[in-house]
Amino acid sequence: MPRTKKKSKPASQSVAPPPKSNGPMCEVFTLPEAASYLRLPEQDVLRLIQEQGLPARKVGSKWRFLKTAIQQWLSTGAPSLQSNKEAWQAMAGKYKDDPDLERIVEDAYRRRGRPITEDGSYKNFGQ
Numbered sequence: 001m002p003r004t005k006k007k008s009k010p011a012s013q014s015v016a017p018p019p020k021s022n023g024p025m026c027e028v029f030t031l032p033e034a035a036s037y038l039r040l041p042e043q044d045v046l047r048l049i050q051e052q053g054l055p056a057r058k059v060g061s062k063w064r065f066l067k068t069a070i071q072q073w074l075s076t077g078a079p080s081l082q083s084n085k086e087a088w089q090a091m092a093g094k095y096k097d098d099p100d101l102e103r104i105v106e107d108a109y110r111r112r113g114r115p116i117t118e119d120g121s122y123k124n125f126g127q
Helices: 031-038 042-052 065-075 083-091 101-112
Strands: 028-030 057-059 061-068
Touching: 028 031, 028 065, 031 042, 031 061, 031 065, 061 065
Parallel strands: none
Antiparallel strands: 028 061, 057 061
């Protein structure tokens, strides 16, 4: 029996299998999808990332949200931490009496090759 060549399908008809993913696509949200899921404007979602610790990851210039992390965040209620501004205010002056602070600051300035005071000295900068 003579051999015949199999007819190949044109390139337009061959379908490559979809690339494998790390999980269902519905588990990872983009910013618009997360906003829709939370039923909030995108700007509010970005504010929640900054102010209330909404879990998100920036990949390049795009935000990604894990659905389960959003659900967990929602279930924990109001954040127990103070706002960033309140946290910074609470920290102000916290280490003013630390006996090692002056040495640490002097060392940091010295390593950077910068003077601590206007006259270029490293001594008695805090007095």
